[in-house]
Amino acid sequence: xxxxxxxxxxxxxxxxxxxxxxxxxxxxxxxxxxxxxxxxxxxxxxxxxxxxxxxxxxxxxxxxxxxxxxxxxxxxxxxxxxxxxxxxxxxxxxxxxxxxxxxxxxxxxxxxxxxxxxxxxxxxxxxxxxxxxxxxxxxxxxxxxxxxxxxxxxxxxxxxxxxxxxxxxxxxxxxxxxxxxxxxxxxxxxxxxxxxxxxxxxxxxxxxxxxxxxxxxxxxxxxxxxxxxxxxxxxxxxxxxxxxxxxxxxxxxxxxxxxxxxxxxxxxxxxxxxxxxxxxxxxxxxxxxxxxxxxxxxxxxxxxxxxxx
Amino acid sequence: xxxxxxxxxxxxxxxxxxxxxxxxxxxxxxxxxxxxxxxxxxxxxxxxxxxxxxxxxxxxxxxxxxxxxxxxxxxxxxxxxxxxxxxxxxxxxxxxxxxxxxxxxxxxxxxxxxxxxxxxxxxxxxxxxxxxxxxxxxxxxxxxxxxxxxxxxxxxxxxxxxxxxxxxxxxxxxxxxxxxxxxxxxxxxxxxxxxxxxxxxxxxxxxxxxxxxxxxxxxxxxxxxxxxxxxxxxxxxxxxxxxxxxxxxxxxxxxxxxxxxxxxxxxxxxxxxxxxxxxxxxxxxxxxxxxxxxxxxxxxxxxxxxxxxxxxxxxxxxxxxxxxxxxxxxxxxxxxxxxxxxxxxxxxxxxxxxxxxxxxxxxxxxxxxxxxxxxxxxxxxxxxxxxxxxxxxxxxxxxxxxxxxxxxxxxxxxxxxxxxxxxxxxxxxxxxxxxxxxxxxxxxxxxxxxxxxxxxxxxxxxxxxxxxxxxxxxxxxxxxxxxxxxxxxxxxxxxxxxxxxxxxxxxxxxxxxxxxx
Numbered sequence: 057x058x059x060x061x062x063x064x065x066x067x068x069x070x071x072x073x074x075x076x077x078x079x080x081x082x083x084x085x086x087x088x089x090x091x092x093x094x095x096x097x098x099x100x101x102x103x104x105x106x107x108x109x110x111x112x113x114x115x116x117x118x119x120x121x122x123x124x125x126x127x128x129x130x131x132x133x134x135x136x137x138x139x140x141x142x143x144x145x146x147x148x149x150x151x152x153x154x155x156x157x158x159x160x161x162x163x164x165x166x167x168x169x170x171x172x173x174x175x176x177x178x179x180x181x182x183x184x185x186x187x188x189x190x191x192x193x194x195x196x197x198x199x200x201x202x203x204x205x206x207x208x209x210x211x212x213x214x215x216x217x218x219x220x221x222x223x224x225x226x227x228x229x230x231x232x233x234x235x236x237x238x239x240x241x242x243x244x245x246x247x248x249x250x251x252x253x254x255x256x257x258x259x260x261x262x263x264x265x266x267x268x269x270x271x272x273x274x275x276x277x278x279x280x281x282x283x284x285x286x287x288x289x290x291x292x293x294x295x296x297x298x299x300x301x302x303x304x305x306x307x308x309x310x311x312x313x314x315x316x317x318x319x320x321x322x323x324x325x326x327x328x329x330x331x332x333x334x335x336x337x338x339x340x341x342x343x344x345x346x347x348x349x350x351x352x353x354x355x356x357x358x359x360x361x362x363x364x365x
Numbered sequence: 366x367x368x369x370x371x372x373x374x375x376x377x378x379x380x381x382x383x384x385x386x387x388x389x390x391x392x393x394x395x396x397x398x399x400x401x402x403x404x405x406x407x408x409x410x411x412x413x414x415x416x417x418x419x420x421x422x423x424x425x426x427x428x429x430x431x432x433x434x435x436x437x438x439x440x441x442x443x444x445x446x447x448x449x450x451x452x453x454x455x456x457x458x459x460x461x462x463x464x465x466x467x468x469x470x471x472x473x474x475x476x477x478x479x480x481x482x483x484x485x486x487x488x489x490x491x492x493x494x495x496x497x498x499x500x501x502x503x504x505x506x507x508x509x510x511x512x513x514x515x516x517x518x519x520x521x522x523x524x525x526x527x528x529x530x531x532x533x534x535x536x537x538x539x540x541x542x543x544x545x546x547x548x549x550x551x552x553x554x555x556x557x558x559x560x561x562x563x564x565x566x567x568x569x570x571x572x573x574x575x576x577x578x579x580x581x582x583x584x585x586x587x588x589x590x591x592x593x594x595x596x597x598x599x600x601x602x603x604x605x606x607x608x609x610x611x612x613x614x615x616x617x618x619x620x621x622x623x624x625x626x627x628x629x630x631x632x633x634x635x636x637x638x639x640x641x642x643x644x645x646x647x648x649x650x651x652x653x654x655x656x657x658x659x660x661x662x663x664x665x666x667x668x669x670x671x672x673x674x675x676x677x678x679x680x681x682x683x684x685x686x687x688x689x690x691x692x693x694x695x696x697x698x699x700x701x702x703x704x705x706x707x708x709x710x711x712x713x714x715x716x717x718x719x720x721x722x723x724x725x726x727x728x729x730x731x732x733x734x735x736x737x738x739x740x741x742x743x744x745x746x747x748x749x750x751x752x753x754x755x756x757x758x759x760x761x762x763x764x765x766x767x768x769x770x771x772x773x774x775x776x777x778x779x780x781x782x783x784x785x786x787x788x789x790x791x792x793x794x795x796x797x798x799x800x801x802x803x804x805x806x807x808x809x810x811x812x813x814x815x816x817x818x819x820x821x822x823x824x825x826x827x828x829x830x831x832x833x834x835x836x837x838x839x840x841x842x843x844x845x846x847x848x849x850x851x852x853x854x855x856x857x858x859x860x861x862x863x864x865x866x867x868x869x870x871x872x873x874x875x876x877x878x879x880x881x882x
Contacts (some may be wrong), residue, residue: 090765096416096495101799102769104498111489139408141552150568206599212605221603222595224570311595313569321405321569321596345370 070343077339081332082125086118091138091326112138125332134336135329137322148315154224155314158306161230161301162238167292170242171285174249179276181254189246196243205236205309222311231359233310237303241295249288258273286357293349296344374672397588399864399877401612402601406569406594410555411537411548413484413494418873421532422614423572423592424769428557431458431477431529433438436868438638438692438786440526444472444537444558444581445514448529453521453826454504458529460512464581466539468556474508481506482518492548496534499784523826527694527785532874560585560878569594576878585878605630605859611882612864612875614675616857618679629862635869636683637856638692639782640791640850642734643726643743646767647774648806655774659717661846664724664776665703666710667750673742674852677735681857683847687839688781688792692871695788695822695835700843702850710750719752725775727757729764734779739851740778771804776849786872793819796847806847815841846855 092108107166109115113124134144177189209232211219220229256262257280265275304316319334321327407420412428417419433443445458463470483491484500502522507515518525529535537558543551555563560582561574572592576585593610594599598617604610606627616624621632643664645655654660670684686702689695726744728736740756747754756776759767767773783790795802796809797819808815815838822834842848856873865881 089588095414096498101498101794102801103799104495107487107489107497108495111493136407141409141411141414141549149569197515206597209600209603214603217607221607221609222597222600223593223604223609224567246389309597309600311570311593311597313567313594317569317596 061321062257064147066347070340070347073343074336074340075115076306078125078129078332078336079122081335082122082328083118085326085328085331086121090114091328094325097139115162129336136331137333138327139322139325140327140330144329148298148318148333148337151313151315154312155300155303155307155316158230158233158237158303158312158314159296160240161234162299162303163292163296165234166242166245169238170245171249171288174246174288175220175253175276175281177246177250178253178257179272181337189250193243193246194238197247200293201236201239201305202309204239205232205306208236209298209309222309224312233306233312236310237306239300241292241299244295245291248291249284252284252287253280256280285312286353290349290353293345293352297345300338300341367566368511376787391591397591397834397882398591399587399612399880399882400591400593400610401614401875401877402593402595402604402610403614404594404596404598404601404659406522407572409552410563410566411492411494411552412538412557413488413496413548414552415490416495416533419614423574423737424536425532425559425560426574426590426877427555427559427563429559430532430535431460431537434530434786434872436870438871440530443530444477444489445529448526450792451515452824454514454518456518456522456525457509458514458516459834460514462512464558465579466542466556466558467577468539468540468542469560470541470556472537472539472558473511474514474538475511475540478506478508478586479543480537483538483557484534494534494548499528499534501532504524520803521824521826523822523824523828523831524785524787527787527790529782532872533784561590564589580877586881587877590877602859605861608861609686611861612867613859614873614875616859618677618681618857620859621679621681621857624859631860631862633858633860633867633869634681634855636691637854637873638690638786638871639780639854640685640688640690641682641739641777641778641780641851641854642685642688643851644768644779644802645775645846645847646777646805646849647771649804650774652773653774654717654719654722655776657717658845659713660719661849662703663710663717663719663750664747664752665711665846665849666713667707667752668703668743668849669705669746669849670702670850670852671705672746673739677738677742678852678855681855685853686843687850688842688848689783689835689839690791690853693783693786693788694790694828695832695839697836697839697843699836700839702799714751721751721753722756724752726754726778727759727764727767727775728778729761730758732761733778736778743851744775744825756779769801769804778851780854788838789819789823792838792842793823797823802847806845808841808845808847815845 091112092105095108096105112123136142137144137147140147173189180186209221212219212232219232222227262275262280265279303314304320307314307317315334317357319331322330322334383810403419403422405419405422407415407417412424415424417760429444431443431445432440435441444461444464446461447459449457451457466472481500481503484494484496485503487497488494502518502520504517504519508689509515538551539556542556556816560577560580562577563572564575565573574590576588577583596606601613602620602624605613606728624630624632645661648656674680674682684702686700689696724747726740728740730737737758744754745755764777767777781791781795794800797803807813810816818834818838822831825831856869858869860867863882866879
């Protein structure tokens, strides 16, 4: 019964967030500009613009447009894209694969690199290696994606000729955008792993293990890591949401045909239905990932479900 | 399954598997494949709903217009071999015989009637096209015989041939096929008479086209064309430098040097049909110094066009002295740009008794190349001669409201571009009846000489008479300065030395059917 209640609460929460997001986007978009100008060819007159507004349903009062928007939203219809003249969800759906592929590749890369580096940094605390890694991590966290991406493109694509400069295709096309996109989360994960391992290593039960005469590696791998990685899992999950929604810059720089780029273009061209679909989809993704992380966390660390909960 | 048991290979398989990975990375292209890159994609293959220049790159490869433009933008036969006025309201078009659409449907008078009837019907009743502004003046279209079409216009329309040549939407579509599949069907699976057919469209990534061996203009030398979409300027340049693409459209001014310094690459350029001007808002309002033409002339003298062109565009632009670009019919070559003359500007300000009223110099950010820099530079130049100028950067919507509203005064940066290479399509489209700039200046009012000249030229089929009118109108314009010209764009194309027979065009189009590798 309690579990059912929790699920109902989570679903209710999801609905409120989605409705709030959709409504906010609806209102903000309509204050942002006239889509007719973007749909019309250069020679359009004021009458032509009015005709286009009529066709797109933008000549009606905002309240009427909002009611219709909600009605359609309730049945999962996010209307037709102004520019593509096809259902916004369909246009969006074609791009999900590219975004998910890039985000997962970046996430995987971040995990594979960051966790060993974080552990290494912790067990070699206060050595030159630790200092070097900390410096590297700080750098990776502060370099903006667009700069890193362009530099990587120029070095590995133009000068060395090892990798394609942009576009989506085979494995080789994935490397530069994935590395660029992963840089920030790689750095955060390394830092978190380091501090978390350090914290656990100073805990009482580790001291007890040492006192029992266990070697350093068994202590690290059998006892310390299990606990040290709990916050790392949480951060990884949260960052997946960020990677999925935050790939806008990387997608643009590397001409990667994903949702981020689609949404940005839709914003530039005032394609209201497409922006709405994009934002609602990303919000949904974010909420679902966060809920997933929440569930994962409870499962990894049973203490968080304490007796009173 | 616990997370620990997720094997690495399994995860890798998921990552690569998603979305299906197809086309290879840096594999060399076959000999007769041209790879070109531009910034944005088509949104549909229906020619009627693609109003951007980038979209036209692909649309013009698939479909043909009745009339075409040569490299100097002069009209030449396309699907129509000749056109003439039977009377001021009637045009007769003779069509090319033996032309077939990609699906085998013959191209004839029926196709023309179908296409033009669609374009002259408001878009909301004809598949959502946005071309009514160009073709709404058509009253009826009749097929006299399979190869003769009679087009009757509501008023005399000297621009009809230019409209039929515009790459924005005037392409002929197949009547039978479109009736069967509907406009959305055509948009998805395009069928034209053009030199190329679409093989695959990976939206916002690439469009792959193969040559139409039966093309009426002769089979293209290049069998396959891949149009890649690379939105970032530098990424587009990098792709050219890395040898991944043969042609890029729109080279950013600061990248021309790096491209030209690399062996095997070059940048071709030609004056484009886009002008960059400050439109003066609220002249008619009668308040503020801008209502006096001497003030507007002082501003023109105070703007150092050459400095803007050299410093912001690395010389890739041309000084401008009138509303229409030099590529368009009606451009007056006798009118020279106002020279940079701060002394003259100061003298004019003294003469009109300028008391230091504020002059706002406005633009949106990122709407026009270097817009903020142009506005800031201009503001400084105006301040230098003693004009109390202030730069104001607004969002695109506010900019549009300002342009339409007659209540504001100040300068607003705009970059008009015509689609029909005629003064009407640039100046009168914006300032004439129904135009979005018609509220600002007396010249747009029916009792004015400028209005009479422009309206007469709009509805007179005698081209000589039209030219006379435009030459005179350009003189009034340059004296009155409802727009203060800044410069004319240069169209730039980055090219690999492998590309043969390329000729840069003012309309920015790349025509792969004419190229060789």
